[in-house]
Amino acid sequence: MMQAQSSMDSHPVLVHPRAYRHIDVQPLTGVLGAEIFGVDLRQSLAPEVWDEIRQAFADHQVILFPDQPVSHEQHLAFSRNFGQVIRLPQLHNVDGYPEVQIIRRLAKDTGRVVGENWHADSTYLDEPPGAVVMRAVDVPAYGGDTGFMSMYAAYEALSPAYKAMIAPLNIVHSATRIFGSAYLAQGRKFNSSGARSNLDVELGDREVSHPLVCTHALSGRKFLYVNKTYSQRIEGFTHEESAPILAHLYDHCARFDLTCRARWRKDQILIWDNRCTMHRAIPDYTGQDRFMTRVTIAGPRPAR
Secondary structure, eight states, X not given: OOOOOOGGGOOOOOOOOOOOSSOEEEESSSSSOXXXXXXXXXXXXXXXXXXXXXXXXXXXXXXXXXXXXXXXHHHHHHHGGGSOEEOOTTBOEETTEEEEEEEEEXXXXXXXXXXXXXXXXXXXXXXXXXXXXEEEEEOOXXXXXXXXXXXXXXXHTSOHHHHHHHTTOEEEEOOHHHHSHHHHTTTOOOOOTTBOSOOOHHHHHOOEEEESEEEOTTTOOEEEOOOTTTEEEETTSOXXXXXXXXXXXXXXXXXXXXXXXXXOOTTOEEEEETTTXXXXXXXXXXXXXXXXXXXXXXXXXXXX
């Protein structure tokens, strides 16, 4: 009898670095992530430079620009080259800059760090963000990295039979465990640093359905769209019927060989594709301040 392969025997398509004329692109891993050198984001960039930056972003899904001491205005101007800027309801903004929002944890803060699970941002929305442009303002001397995972690679590592099985499925998403009734039922209050405390519970409990397997509007590649933070169940399935499939996908979408790790440095700019990647905070900087600002980019509704 032929023995079935383990999912760990199936490896994703690796990144194939291309030649660039105007920027220096250094991949972080063979699956996703790259550092980009040779540009000053405080300056106006030529169209051909932007073409290469966008190509690197499409190829690597997460791109980092070290040593970019930009202002809030420059952060916004750079971000708008990736699409329309939007605001998320659960985050505070920088005074005077409503589109520049705050991610902050103080040295005195205790308890869990928001975002410790693998997730994509705000998948409970009808049109979740397409990308996020993050700036490191004040970072710990060590710790506080962010892990990223390629959902392209996660899809590509599945067997053909499993891909066929999940192709027609939709996932129901909501923010009930983040700021809805499921969160409040724990007797806790949404009061993490940089986050709002007057959120609409009805918004948190609102449900939306997105395909489990989506096609990226720009690359045409398929990716998995599911995460432990917002995904509730498979549409049309009971929770009990959904549980084993979702548990397998959550385990599969935490494979170390499908990830990269971004170490934050002061004045670093990082952009991640919020559709074909997930990310998670690494909470190993207790007793240290960490202050980031972010600009969120709109995206089309996820689709097959």
